[in-house]
Amino acid sequence: MFFQKIITILSENWQMFLRGAAMTLYISVIGTIFGFIIGLVVGVIRTIPIPERGWRKPLLKVINWLLSAYVEFFRGTPMMVQAMVIYYGSAEALGIDMDRYAAAIFIVSINTGAYMAEIVRGGIISIDKGQFEAAHAIGMNHFQTMVYVVMPQVIRNILPATGNEFVINIKDTSVLNVISVSELFFTTKSIAGSTFIFYPPFFIACLIYFIMTFTVTRILRLIEKKLDGPENFILAGNQMQVARPEDMIRKNS
Amino acid sequence: METIIEIQHLSKTFGTNEVLRDIDFSVKKGEVVCIIGSSGSGKSTLLRCINLLEKPSGGRIIYRGEDILDEKHDIHAYRTKLGMVFQQFNLFNNYNVLGNCIVGQMKVLKRSREEATKVAMKYLKVVGMDQYINAKPRQLSGGQKQRVAIARALSMEPDVMLFDEPTSALDPEMVGEVLKVMKELAELGLTMLIVTHEMGFARDVADRVVFMDQGVIVEEGPPEQVLLNPVQERTREFLSRTLNQL
16 A cells, blocks of 8 residues: 555656756755865865964964854854845845855855865864974975875865765755755655645655665765775886896897 | 084074073084984984974074075975984875875976886885885885885985984884895985984994983084093983993
């Protein structure tokens, strides 16, 4: 009986479910990527050592203050409320008619960015001081040290936390239904509303959410493994064994 | 012989703690200088001040006639002239052995990948790690890591090599392999400044031994003099405690 209902609903509405799931995935993927980039930039800026004097000192202080305000504000308020404020606020107070999908991506990105900024900052702080010193000792400046030595390690270390953010985004895009973004929750609600059948569609939505989050988790785990490289290394062989006779002649002459 | 680094009246304080006091000291080309002394005597700080990992509180550091504490001086270019080897190796965890030895050459000295690899292989051979170019730091033993760290520093083809207690974090068995490499480098005529607790090594390899205590240089001279016939009471006291272990 239950399964029958699910199958009927699926066969009648599968396109809508699919479209909703695609929209959810689209917003959360783009939002996570943008958020990740925002987080990297903000995290890096917030860990720049403040010089003892010069014009950079006050400038950095002001920037740092603004960035902490950003992080604290977006971490400290619900995304659902932010969505309402940003989407309706931009229309009513500023007279800007925002595209609701652009607004959705903007909200998710900026929210993820706030969380990622702290994750990145933590990642940078956790890198051994010796790594910075070794990089400085071979003549790298702060920027080169960050790009070639520190950030690659930070990114590897924060991947699990990034996966967390990604999964949270897939689930939390459902709050965007308040600004009528037709993501999975919104479409499910429409299906339930038009058929007056409630729990089977939501059960289906539940499964789809789980499939999406589980797949993303697995993919990220694979990426982590790939970044770690092989468990063992290959000894570079004795070069004589691979040298061809003609190489030997050339070497001797 | 030409003086490479000259230090005049160098001082360093951490808060109210005076770690270095009025140090005058110089290194000539081709010289191997060992700095000895008990923990907290300021010898590591002296080394770290020389390549500006610690900012000196006062005094001057003259490198080939130029005052490197001058604000206009390019610190990064100066540091490429000094090869630093750390107690904790500090290999870059995100690169394999070869990567560790070429990243600085490519990004700082702007050498091509081929050229950098050629130079790196040359020095990896010197330290006997050329077979391990594909290994990541976590896959190596302490002694191997330290030899790679030495090759990384050599790959920048510096004027002076600075060693900050290179064997202090190693198992007794691995100390030997690192000291052997350093001895070979000394024989090649490299200018080396070594902070060490290895008295035997200092006696065999150093041209000059510097004994530091409580932030000042107490005594310096050829190893036979400082290690075997020290003039200062404080030096004798220190040596009687450490040489007993030999």
